[in-house]
Amino acid sequence: MVSADAAVTSAPARRLGGRTAAVAALVVIAVVAPFMVSGYHTHQLTEIVIYAIALLGLNLLTGFSGQISLGNGAFYALGAYTAVILMTRLAVPYWATLPVAGAVCFVVGVLFGRPAARLEGLYLALATFALAVATPQIFKHDALQPWTGGSSGVILDKPASPIPAQLSNDQWLYFFCLAVAIVLFTAAWNVVRGRTGRALVALRDHPIAAAAMGIDTTSYKSVSFGVSAMYTGIAGALGALAAGFVSPDSFTIALSLQLVVGGVVGGIASIFGTLFGAAFIEVVPDLASKLSDAAPTALYGILLIVCMMVMPDGLAGVVRSVQARLARLRHPRTRT
Amino acid sequence: MQALSHQLLSGLANGSIYASVAVALVMIFKATHQVNFAQGEMAMFSTYVAFTLLKAGIPYWVAFAITLVCSFVIGVAIERVIMRRFRAASELTSVIVFIGLLLAFHGAAEWLFGPVIQRPDSPFARDAWYGTTYLSPHEVGMIGVTLVVLGIVFVFFRFTRLGLAMRASADNPQSSRLVGIRVGWMLALGWGLASVLGAVAGMMAAPIVYLSPDMMGGVILYGFAAALLGGIDNPWGAPIGGFIVGVLENLAGAYLVGNQLKLALALGVIVAVLVFKPSGLFGRTVVVRV
Amino acid sequence: MTDPRAPAGPGLGAATMAAPVLELRSVDAAYGATDVLRAVTLEVADGGMVALLGANGAGKTTTLRAICNMGVRTRGEIRFAGQRIDGLPTERIVRLGVGHVPEGRGTFLSLSVEENLKLGSYLRRDRGVAGDLARVFGYFPVLRERFRQQAGTLSGGEQQMLAIARALMSRPRLLLLDEPSFGLAPILVQEIFRILRVINQEERMTMLLVEQNARLALDLVGQVFLLETGRPQQIAADETVRRAYLGV
Numbered sequence: 001m002v003s004a005d006a007a008v009t010s011a012p013a014r015r016l017g018g019r020t021a022a023v024a025a026l027v028v029i030a031v032v033a034p035f036m037v038s039g040y041h042t043h044q045l046t047e048i049v050i051y052a053i054a055l056l057g058l059n060l061l062t063g064f065s066g067q068i069s070l071g072n073g074a075f076y077a078l079g080a081y082t083a084v085i086l087m088t089r090l091a092v093p094y095w096a097t098l099p100v101a102g103a104v105c106f107v108v109g110v111l112f113g114r115p116a117a118r119l120e121g122l123y124l125a126l127a128t129f130a131l132a133v134a135t136p137q138i139f140k141h142d143a144l145q146p147w148t149g150g151s152s153g154v155i156l157d158k159p160a161s162p163i164p165a166q167l168s169n170d171q172w173l174y175f176f177c178l179a180v181a182i183v184l185f186t187a188a189w190n191v192v193r194g195r196t197g198r199a200l201v202a203l204r205d206h207p208i209a210a211a212a213m214g215i216d217t218t219s220y221k222s223v224s225f226g227v228s229a230m231y232t233g234i235a236g237a238l239g240a241l242a243a244g245f246v247s248p249d250s251f252t253i254a255l256s257l258q259l260v261v262g263g264v265v266g267g268i269a270s271i272f273g274t275l276f277g278a279a280f281i282e283v284v285p286d287l288a289s290k291l292s293d294a295a296p297t298a299l300y301g302i303l304l305i306v307c308m309m310v311m312p313d314g315l316a317g318v319v320r321s322v323q324a325r326l327a328r329l330r331h332p333r334t335r336t
Numbered sequence: 337m338q339a340l341s342h343q344l345l346s347g348l349a350n351g352s353i354y355a356s357v358a359v360a361l362v363m364i365f366k367a368t369h370q371v372n373f374a375q376g377e378m379a380m381f382s383t384y385v386a387f388t389l390l391k392a393g394i395p396y397w398v399a400f401a402i403t404l405v406c407s408f409v410i411g412v413a414i415e416r417v418i419m420r421r422f423r424a425a426s427e428l429t430s431v432i433v434f435i436g437l438l439l440a441f442h443g444a445a446e447w448l449f450g451p452v453i454q455r456p457d458s459p460f461a462r463d464a465w466y467g468t469t470y471l472s473p474h475e476v477g478m479i480g481v482t483l484v485v486l487g488i489v490f491v492f493f494r495f496t497r498l499g500l501a502m503r504a505s506a507d508n509p510q511s512s513r514l515v516g517i518r519v520g521w522m523l524a525l526g527w528g529l530a531s532v533l534g535a536v537a538g539m540m541a542a543p544i545v546y547l548s549p550d551m552m553g554g555v556i557l558y559g560f561a562a563a564l565l566g567g568i569d570n571p572w573g574a575p576i577g578g579f580i581v582g583v584l585e586n587l588a589g590a591y592l593v594g595n596q597l598k599l600a601l602a603l604g605v606i607v608a609v610l611v612f613k614p615s616g617l618f619g620r621t622v623v624v625r626v
Numbered sequence: 627m628t629d630p631r632a633p634a635g636p637g638l639g640a641a642t643m644a645a646p647v648l649e650l651r652s653v654d655a656a657y658g659a660t661d662v663l664r665a666v667t668l669e670v671a672d673g674g675m676v677a678l679l680g681a682n683g684a685g686k687t688t689t690l691r692a693i694c695n696m697g698v699r700t701r702g703e704i705r706f707a708g709q710r711i712d713g714l715p716t717e718r719i720v721r722l723g724v725g726h727v728p729e730g731r732g733t734f735l736s737l738s739v740e741e742n743l744k745l746g747s748y749l750r751r752d753r754g755v756a757g758d759l760a761r762v763f764g765y766f767p768v769l770r771e772r773f774r775q776q777a778g779t780l781s782g783g784e785q786q787m788l789a790i791a792r793a794l795m796s797r798p799r800l801l802l803l804d805e806p807s808f809g810l811a812p813i814l815v816q817e818i819f820r821i822l823r824v825i826n827q828e829e830r831m832t833m834l835l836v837e838q839n840a841r842l843a844l845d846l847v848g849q850v851f852l853l854e855t856g857r858p859q860q861i862a863a864d865e866t867v868r869r870a871y872l873g874v
């Protein structure tokens with residue numbers, strides 16, 4: 001789809017037309033898919049959609065405002081547990097937990113984001129890494145036990161399909177998540193294309209110049225932290241619904257690392273990249289364990305390193321450079 | 337009073353492990369301006385190597401020495417084969433590479449050595465003469481070994497030609513080339529030494545946290561906290577940071593937050609240092625000219 | 627066994643017969659995709675003292691960096707004492723006997739003066755190091771005073787002296803200096819240039835100097851190359867040049 005910093009030099013109308021066609025095709029596939037595959041695969045597709053939402057959150061943070069977060073798993077957990085507590089303690093219907101989870105995570109995200117805004121790249125990565133490692137222990141704490149169910153976790157009822165004859169529970173949940181995703185993606189796309197998006201990109205690429213031009217960097221950074229947390233929290237809530245079970249060990253450092261990997265492999269600062277990244281982190285570890293019965297994790301790790309050697313800007317980067325090369329072939333004298 | 341002294345001294349013992357990890361982190365950071373997120377997993381892997389040798393019947397200190405050599409080689413190899421290609425990479429890219437390394441070592445350990453937790457024996461006999469009321473022989477041994485190893489490392493850096501060359505490479509790589517130093521190999525050496533320090537930390541920690549692929553997960557966090565506290569670019573501050581964090585962990589665990597939030601404590605230290613004094617206790621405040 | 631890098635035999639006649647210490651033949655240089663130098667050709671004779679002058683951005687520093695292969699892509703031939711060095715890694719070029727005092731001095735700021743000087747003689751295994759250190763103290767006595775001090779605490783002028791001293795400690799056959807006058811008070815610059823002249827005369831050390839301060843350079847050197855955005859022209863440093871270039 002679109003990346004905020006793609007300079008539109010060649011025929012804009014043609015590009016937009018091409019993109020709209022791609023989006024339309026994507027939507028059609030997304031709608032038809034669950035009817036073509038088994039229940040398990042529908043579940044996988046649901047997870048991909050959920051990851052995509054979480055990755056969108058991460059991309060807004062890392063891709064657009066340049067803050068590396070290795071701790072978004074914490075917000076995912078927060079969103080999940082918010083949904084859990086609302087549903088099990090307060091009998092809130094599943095769809096109503098989403099806005100609450102989003103709001104809670106937004107507030108916490110902004111609060112975390114204010115001091116985080118002062119940290120440079122690697123230091124922020126360190127701090128968020130620590131956050132991710134400490135998260136499961138925090139949720140296991142005795143004081144929170146009556147709410148979170150402690151180490152043994154909480155079982156959730158899966159949302160029931162209102163039209164059981166046409167849609168199974170799995171399919172219903174898939175479409176629910178898809179609808180939420182479309183709303184969130186559209187919102188993000190609008191922000192990214194607008195003034196805020198440009199400010200964020202300025203912040204990412206030239207933070208000093210941006211500050212000199214009067215952009216309130218701390219506010220922008222902490223709000224993007226909040227928005228990122230919000231998206232991730234909503235994804236977490238959906239994830240809880242999809243899994244049907246939540247425990248502190250569902251949210252180890254592995255989750256946060258998966259999110260970062262998905263973001264970078266898909267392509268930071270690209271909305272299209274989030275889709276590829278989500279598919280990557282859902283499918284590839286599975287593949288790795290099929291390929292190598294013995295050491296799937298090790299294989300995955302090596303794959304990541306190779307990925308960074310070959311396509312450091314992720315798939316979106318590859319697509320962009322292919323597009324640029326094609327553009328140069330079509331208009332050899334045009335300087336991009 | 338007795339309990340307090342015990343907590344303090346025990347904290348120093350734990351702190352020796354964090355000190356080793358912290359020095360390893362600082363070493364790589366000084367040389368490459370990168371944080372080795374995979375340090376813990378590398379240490380864990382080396383520890384498994386050590387205990388595999390032990391199971392094969394090799395005497396402890398011989399296995400110790402062989403492990404150090406192996407981890408040195410592994411560290412050098414990682415730098416020469418992988419990290420050198422990412423010297424100029426963006427921060428984000430290098431973070432992914434470190435994550436890849438982390439997963440690779442973790443997965444390799446699980447595959448080669450199995451996920452089952454094992455309880456290795458301490459090389460320091462339970463009734464050894466140097467045990468005291470406050471410190472078990474293993475704790476005394478940990479502190480002793482750590483001080484010896486760190487001492488050797490510091491002497492190496494301070495008084496040898498190679499150590500000088502490595503410090504020069506970290507200070508100013510371009511000027512180092514201009515005096516004929518092969519900077520690339522100096523970085524590789526740095527990685528090798530860091531790997532050795534990690535292995536020492538792992539081997540000392542194993543009898544306490546037990547041997548498993550996840551053993552260094554929490555330790556690395558404390559290592560980060562210690563390195564930041566001491567000043568991420570200060571190799572003298574790192575061990576001091578390590579001992580402070582060790583004592584803090586014990587005191588806070590005993591009197592403040594209980595055992596359940598120890599990791600949150602490490603997180604707290606990290607965040608506090610970064611927010612209030614990013615250069616740590618002894619680091620150089622970097623003023624950036626804009 | 628004589629040090630093969632020691633300056634060639636006595637007398638001007640012998641010097642002019644020997645191969646030039648440094649030769650650049652039609653050298654192009656670029657940073658990434660940006661061309662900076664085009665077809666640069668120059669020569670520095672043994673024992674010579676040559677300045678490379680030119681406006682800001684003309685490529686003077688790039689020329690020195692190209693000689694030492696520091697971050698610059700080059701085409702064309704670069705010869706040091708008859709041997710081709712283009713494309714060799716910097717460390718190897720330095721080993722062959724090229725000393726380079728870089729732009730901005732390149733001092734090891736966190737190390738002591740002593741350690742900086744030790745690094746200058748890093749490659750040397752011979753016994754002449756102590757003698758060279760004494761000689762260096764002779765040129766720059768302030769370095770003996772500040773021997774154990776951290777280099778970062780030295781003033782700009784002292785750091786410049788340290789940088790030159792460090793390069794001298796490797797007993798180079800060719801000394802490259804990149805803007806040694808930069809940011810220094812005029813009195814200090816005079817002193818440093820005086821010392822450079824002494825070194826050139828007493829040790830017959832070949833020097834190539836890049837300078838923005840044309841007047842001072844013209845006073846110091848015997849030969850000048852003028853770099854005009856990428857292409858040098860050889861001009862002898864006589865009164866006509868002085869008048870033309872400086873309007874004096």
